[in-house]
Amino acid sequence: MPFLADPPRTLGTLVADAAARWPGHTAVEQDGHRLGFAELHLRVERAAARLAAAGLTRTSTAVLLFDNTVDCVIAFLAVARTGARLVTAEPHATPSQLGALADDLGRLTLIGRAERLAAVRASGPWPGPVVEVGEELEAGAAGPAAPAGPAGDAPFLHQLSSGSTGAPKAAVHTQDNLVRGAEIYRESFGYGPQDTVVTAVPLLHSFGLVAALVTSLLTGARLVMLGRFAPGRLLSELARTGATVLVAAPLAYDLLTRSGAAASETPLRLRLCLSSGAALHPDTGQRFTERFGVAISEVYGCTEAGIIASHRAAPGSAPAAGSGGVGRPAPGVEVRLVDDAGRDVAAGSEGVLLVRTPAMFLGYHDRPEATAAVLREGWYVTGDLARLDEDGLLHLIGRKDSFINVGGKKVNPVEVERVLLGHPLLTEAVVWGEALPDGGQRVRATVVSAGPVSAAELGRHCREHLQPHQVPGQVEFVGSLPKSSSGKTRRAEVAAAAARGTAGTIDQGGARS
Template sequence: MSGPVGGISPVSTRVMNLATFLTQAARRDPDGIALVMGDSRWTWSDFEARTDALAHALQTRFGLRKGDRVMCQSQNCLEMMQAMFAVWRAGGVWVPANFRQTPDEVVYLTQSSGATLMICNAAFPEHAAACRAECPMLTDILSFGAADFGPSVQDITADAMGSRPQIAAVDRDDPCWFFFTSGTTGRPKASVLTHGQMAFVVTNHLADLMPGLTGDDASLVVAPLSHGAGVHQLTQVARGVKTVLMPSEKFDVATVWELVREWRVSTMFTVPTILKMIVEHPATAAADTSSLRYIIYAGAPMYRVDQQKALTTLGKVLVQYFGLGECTGNITVLPTFLHDADDLPGTRIGTCGYARTGIEVQIQDDQGNELPPGQTGEICCIGPAVFAGYYQNPSANAKSFRDGWFRTGDLGYMDEAGFLFITGRESDMFISGGSNVYPREIEEKILTHPAISEVAVLGVPDPLWGEIGWAVCVPSASIQEAELAAFLDGKLSRYKMPKRFLFWDALPKSAYGKITKKLIREELEARGLIGDEKARA
């Protein structure tokens, strides 16, 4: 913290421990349903008692101290929600990995976070074994379910039922969560999220994304709790909203709609690729969507044609937010009432909305100067939702902050009214013949062809132009390269026109369901299409 301003120093920086959200919900509605998965049901009082018991055991049996990091490797389960709140209640830092990551990847996350305790689902013995062998700082490995590698959270909880932990006192800037970046441009980095920051994020989510939530609402989890979905569910707990988990890690759209009908699900957090799958699935045509209030999508831009299909199919229930894990999603919001399937006059086609409450957004040039409306530059932001920095990574911090502004690495522009339009990642932009080319614009045009389901445009080296665009497409019907090129003729400037169109059965996606250019480039190299001299031929 910097020194006093104007002679005034804060008397206290103490804030609420995030686990108190659970206690408050349990007091208001102890017998109400809190968590659902398959045939399992936990009431709010069950959830609270189990969390207390586990937190007490973490402190007394496993020696967890304030600030200790706890690695978690698991697919979604009720105990994962319990463990998250128990770790916070005991003063620890929650460090979840995406369950689809390999043992070696989880070893790296464990080492880089300095975790001293690990909770690993019984379905991942190889991950536990690798971390035990490679991470000497780990004192214990616990399991969700019966496993040979350690005692189960279920047994630990049962042994400690009725016990109360010493609830950790926390300050605003005390870490609560290491939120790992997806590592699309390098190894994942641990973004340090704090108790004070996350309390603001919860309040902001309720204000901007899902106003008016009550205990009558229900939320369906269709994404890993390790990242954005976990933040979303923390918000649900704050208002006593039921959390309904899919019965297995297998994503099945028919099951989604069965649970929506049974539990009158009103909120859902997802990413554009999953939302697209839901909208286009045959089961959706007969689904009861009447209970839906807010389907929040984030993590990547949603193409206009997909957005229109979703609005036509589901109604005006879409909420988009833009924000990186470092800002826990809190940069911009496009609420339900600003989503429209029709391209009416005055409609801001392609916007990701306006600045979130309490957040300031600027478009800046390379020197950090604010650019006027309409000019493209780097999207930067300040506000209480911005993280405390990357854990033990001063070089990344120096690169990501400038004059207090967090630099997102995304490019875009704002209109006169402050609505943001993303043109792409800075790393996705390529220069062809001296002109900047932003793939997002090209991808939007290609997706207007009825035979194209998904597309990614990226720049590859070229001896004449420096770089040229290649479009990797997933067709939904038969189409030839010349036909697609003819379709785009006149819709794009010549320098933006892709020089090659490739047709694949599917695009590689990250563990969070995102289409990432890094993975596509790696696949192009694996197929021998680029790399060495091939890209320059």
């Protein structure tokens, strides 16, 4: 791919190039407030100059309480322009969570909207500089010039992993990583200045940041940020803006198809719908295609490596229900499947998935052992079990470290979850292994139902499709599953929450106790 040979670039050069090519074209928009590329460039330069005057340098670290707002986008790009290191944090992060970041990363400049900063200050003074986004950050045309541009291959973004399987770690990316990730989206999906991209996912996470913000800056696309999510609000923005691209999580697509607002007669211009963060249920994809006339393209990737593979849906096509494939490797991405000894497996066989991408992270901040465990000779060890079929389609089997040991037999929780979700009254399911006193495990499930269903009925359903050792021995019914802001289920929290919940037991006869 030609972009692989390009020298390292920065987000600042991306904004400057866009301002030169499309000066009057809308760059970012929220609630009808538009900012053109030339004005965006000017405001980023002013904000960067003020941050530098306030002491933010290439040896500094800032934390941004990243809302999906124009002001926060400017602050993000301004920090990048200074060359400082940046942590993107949840806008509602608590003082204790921010304090833990400071313990890990050192003295932090805190940046955010006024109301977010007020909530932090309410618990006591912040031990470092505090900068409010908006007019205060960008005020005054006069003053010092923005600092010289940083190196594109220097450590920049400290992006917290989702924590879906345990405590989050800070994956360190360069600015060039983000630009190359955007180029992969451009090559894969044909973004251009003719596109209007609506994002219904947080920009602070990898999917929203690269697929929506950075790719729009690279290609001249107009980026519309939804802000507060509601199905009716999203639908009205898609119609009002004439959106051609939607970046959203599976939950948003599901809620759109279930919402009464989705019956609106307003025609949509969508040509591309991207979904990531969790597996898209085939029924959701089918219903969305039937209602809106466009298929959903799934994206498989991770914080550490960016986009890995995608299933590019053909215009007007229906999703391949039950195929299990996550798509073909993205442009510039290499994949390997290896056994436990690190040897390549035979074609068509299952193995641990290793990837090498142009958007690869540098490692985990101050975690040399964790970094060494996942980076091997330039390859990132995803921890996912997968296989490649004869057509080059990548199929995920499950996570190697999540398999459940039942009497020496390995149970793939993903397989059990698929069976559970085949029941018409279940909308969500997480399967996990409960440790037993003898050192073994038993299969447990935590589910969300759309109507009355008993553990006995679920037991009968599972026994029709699974072997006896795969059937959950206990099931817990909950109103919702804990999720990150990107829509990914926090599996590590499910087991702990289940210990405090009321569970229904599936015994051999299928009765609930």
